[in-house]
Amino acid sequence: MALLIHILACAFGLGSWVAVNGLWVELPLIVNTLPEGWDLPSYLTVIIQLANVGPLLVTLMHKLCPGRLKENVVIYTILSIGILACILLVFFWHKTTIVAGGTYSTAFFILTFFLSLVDCTSSVTFLPFMMHLPANYITTFYIGEGLSGLVPGIIALAQGVGIAKCVNSSQTVANNTGEDVWFLQTEYLSPNFSTEVFFVFLTVMMCISLAAFVALNRLPRTAEPSTENLVPDTGASVSSGLDNPGVEAEGEAVKGQSEGAAQSRPLLDGPEHSLYQMIFIYLMVVWINAATNGLLPSVQTYSCMPYGNLAFHLSAALASVANPMACTIATFFQNRSLVFLGLLTTLGTGFGSYNMAMAAMSPCPLLQGTVIGEVVIVLSWLLFTGTLSYVKVMVGVILRDRSHSALVWCGAVTQMGSLVGSLTMFPLVNVYRLFKPGDFCNTYCP
Structure with missing residues (x-):
């Protein structure tokens, strides 16, 4: 049964950021189809x-109507919205409209907003829901969250997106001589599937994630003997930790005393952190998410495309x-x-700084036009993502062992950092x- 719960927790985490990662x-x-081109990542x-x-709406509901909004209801709602938005993307992602004299991908932007609504709200609902499971399942959930990027990446590699080659082309000069001018033109290869x-x-x-959540809610109370009320029938509120953390901590302590010796350690029995240490932890969360969700993604095209479409393709997918x-x-x-x-975090910031510097030097970054340059930029993106992802996981584990409210605030601070970066x-x-x-x-680079 423990293995089943691990699988379900992983599948549940799969829906946390799969849409945006995809x-x-x-x-x-x-970017080669929609009119925004290279600027598309910054719009996204x-x-x-x-x-x-x-x-924000979830938080306001908890403050204005405490106890009225249940985690289960919110999660069911946002996963259903995500599934519907993905279905609509299949038919309308390439549709454009004229706005203020310019052509814009309005359908793609609107559906991206709803997919993002799902993923952003998951930050303050999925993790608090996982508090109802034993601590060892939180890492499994993070693995599933990581797979929400890995699986689309593997699919994109199989698809062969954005692969291009340079071919000779000619154009007749508009003069009396009628001579042809030859130049190189980028020709994109057809992907393996659309x-x-x-x-x-x-x-x-997204459907797999919803099915896993339904299964987690229907698990019998006896399915996991190491905890009471694996998933309470009434559905816990996200606001429980925000509204009264003291009561929550006391409840956890009483629960710990009532369980057997093997299960007697409450959540707050881990290493204590001072106020300054907690501030440092949350500042790390703000910076990491500002960098990984706002600052660097906005310029990924500028840092990778000068090295060729293959470099961009590999950096995005790999x-x-x-x-x-990192989660594993x-x-x-x-x-x-x-x-x-x-x-x-400092090491990951160094790799991110290199990526940002190459974007600033576009269209002539360091080692442009060389295999070494392509390898370095792809590895830099890999290490940037990997190092900071490990820190994200460990911060989540630390805050999970502290309290329910610490995880809720972690989700809120995560979104604040991402907003500042973008x-x-x-x-x-x-x-x-x-x-x-x-x-x-x-592009000619001397």
């Missing part, structure tokens, strides 16, 4: 962060492998030292045009 790995194909980061209205089929895969993954890999490492090697996590980059990319695109086949 859009990112499909970008190498989408802002739209994704605007979807934080979901967590974007519509890819979105069908995302729909299936970087998603680093997330579940965290399962067997857990280091909760704040010094270690701080150093790892709002910082949008004007730099779309208003001030600090990042310059370049055609890999025609």
